[in-house]
Structures are given as structure tokens and as C-alpha cells.
Amino acid sequence: MAQIEVRGVSHRYFTMKEETEALRNVNLQVETGEFVSIVGPSGCGKSTLLSLLAGMIRPTQGEVRLFGELLTGPSRRVGYMLQNDSLFEWRDVLHNVLIGAEVRGLDREPARRRALELLERYGLGGFVGHAPKQLSGGMRQRVALIRTLLLDPDILLLDEPFSALDYQTRLSLGDEVAGILRDQGKTVVLVTHDIAEAITMADRVVVMSRRPATITAEHPVRYAAGRLPPTALRKEPEFSRYFNRVWEELKDHVRV
Numbered sequence: 724m725a726q727i728e729v730r731g732v733s734h735r736y737f738t739m740k741e742e743t744e745a746l747r748n749v750n751l752q753v754e755t756g757e758f759v760s761i762v763g764p765s766g767c768g769k770s771t772l773l774s775l776l777a778g779m780i781r782p783t784q785g786e787v788r789l790f791g792e793l794l795t796g797p798s799r800r801v802g803y804m805l806q807n808d809s810l811f812e813w814r815d816v817l818h819n820v821l822i823g824a825e826v827r828g829l830d831r832e833p834a835r836r837r838a839l840e841l842l843e844r845y846g847l848g849g850f851v852g853h854a855p856k857q858l859s860g861g862m863r864q865r866v867a868l869i870r871t872l873l874l875d876p877d878i879l880l881l882d883e884p885f886s887a888l889d890y891q892t893r894l895s896l897g898d899e900v901a902g903i904l905r906d907q908g909k910t911v912v913l914v915t916h917d918i919a920e921a922i923t924m925a926d927r928v929v930v931m932s933r934r935p936a937t938i939t940a941e942h943p944v945r946y947a948a949g950r951l952p953p954t955a956l957r958k959e960p961e962f963s964r965y966f967n968r969v970w971e972e973l974k975d976h977v978r979v
């Protein structure tokens with residue numbers, strides 16, 4: 724059984740002024756432990772698809788099933804990470820990581836121990852008492868990821884988590900995050916504009932059309948499978964083959 728099942732999903736937004744058809748008949752299955760990237764032209768409906776998976780909105784048509792059950796609202800088994808790290812500036816790193824646990828009312832001491840363990844394990848052990856503003860952009864995103872991991876979700880939804888960062892930081896954080904997520908064995912759905920990032924991080928790349936978006940192609944990335952960090956995969960001979968294949972698929976949907 725697939726962990727995520729999107730069946731015949733269409734979504735329209737209604738405002739006072741207009742109606743926007745964001746998604747049309749989207750079908751997608753993601754297996755347990757799989758890492759799927761979603762690429763598509765700007766404004767096509769990628770974030771809408773993630774919001775549906777997060778249970779924050781309901782589809783106008785079709786259904787989303789997680790773990791075999793119809794999704795009717797946010798699930799505790801799903802973590803969501805956005806482009807903006809949304810750290811609270813007045814809380815130190817540890818207390819930012821603990822925020823979700825507090826909201827959920829988890830026991831303080833075990834949560835604190837696990838937070839410290841994760842911070843240590845992923846290179847932030849020396850920054851526990853720092854304020855977010857004392858950290859680099861890449862470190863802040865790592866804190867945001869650890870905050871999400873603390874709640875131990877089975878599924879992680881990542882919406883352009885690196886796009887606010889400069890290119891070098893983006894590359895090295897991509898390596899770190901890919902390593903952390905493989906290490907944690909999570910099911911991941913990553914939305915990105917960056918084809919290279921999509922190919923080198925995921926087991927499968929899903930291409931969406933322009934709005935109303937549907938899935939036009941899926942490319943299993945057979946050479947990756949967590950074998951090497953994303954930056955090393957960029958140097959592999961198969962990389963450009965996958966890149967061109969995805970770009971060929973995508974370019975007709977991109978308007979300049």
C-alpha cells in the first residue's frame with residue numbers, strides 16, 4: 724500500500740473576484756520511505772498540492788489518502804517545512820526546536836533530550852543557546868528541519884526549503900538535508916523550481932504542467948537512491964541525461 728495516494732484530485736480557489744483552477748485530475752502515489760520531487764512552472768499549483776497533502780485544504784474533487792485513510796485535516800504523522808524558516812527571533816535555537824512539542828503538549832524532558840540529541844547529531848550542538856539571528860541562513864533551515872523532525876513525522880513535505888538561500892549554501896545544505904532525511908528514513912515530497920536539485924535529491928521526479936496543473940511525467944531517478952550526496956551526483960554521467968529529459972518535459976509549460 725502506498726503511504727500517500729492522491730486520486731483524481733482537482734482544486735479550485737474561489738475569491739470574491741475570481742475562480743482559479745489550480746489542479747486538474749492529479750494522481751500520485753508515494754511509497755513508504757520514497758523521496759519524490761515535484762517540479763513545475765511558477766504558479767502551476769505545486770504548493771496547492773502540498774497543502775492538500777498536509778490536510779490544510781480539501782480537494783474540490785477527488786481524494787487524498789495517507790496510510791490508507793482518507794485525509795480530512797492536518798495529520799500528526801506529517802511534517803511541513805516551508806521556504807521561510809519561520810523561527811522565532813526571541814527564542815534560542817533549542818526553544819525554537821521545542822516549539823512544536825510544546826504546542827502538542829509532549830512531555831518536556833524527553834522532548835528536550837531528543838532535541839539536544841538531534842541538534843548535536845546534525846552539527847548544531849554548539850548553537851543550542853544562540854539566537855536565530857546569530858546563525859547563517861543554512862543553519863537556520865537546519866534548525867527548522869530539526870524542529871520538524873522532533874515530532875517524528877512519517878512524511879515530510881518540503882516546499883522550496885532552500886530557495887531563500889544563496890547558491891553555495893543551497894548546494895551544501897542540500898547535501899546535508901538529503902543525508903539527514905535518508906538517515907531518518909522518512910517519506911519525503913519536495914517541491915522545487917530547481918531541476919538539478921530535484922534529480923539529485925529524489926528517487927523520482929514528478930513533472931507538473933502549467934495551470935490547471937496535472938502530472939505530465941514521472942521520472943524514476945535510478946542512479947541516485949541515496950548512494951551519493953546530491954553535489955556528487957551532479958558530476959555523474961547520467962546526471963545530464965536525466966536533466967535533459969526533465970527539461971524537455973518541462974520547457975513547453977514554461978512561459979517567458
Ligand SMILES: Nc1ncnc2c1ncn2[C@@H]1O[C@H](COP(=O)(O)OP(=O)(O)OP(=O)(O)O)[C@@H](O)[C@H]1O
Pocket residue numbers: 736737738743745763764765766767768769770771772934
Ligand atoms: N489561497 C488562495 N486563494 C486564491 N488563489 C490561490 C490561493 N493560493 C494559490 N492560489 C492560486 O493558485 C495557483 C497555484 O498556486 P500555487 O501557490 O499552488 O502554485 P506554485 O506552483 O506553488 O507557485 P510557485 O511556483 O510560484 O511557488 C496560482 O494561480 C495562485 O495564484
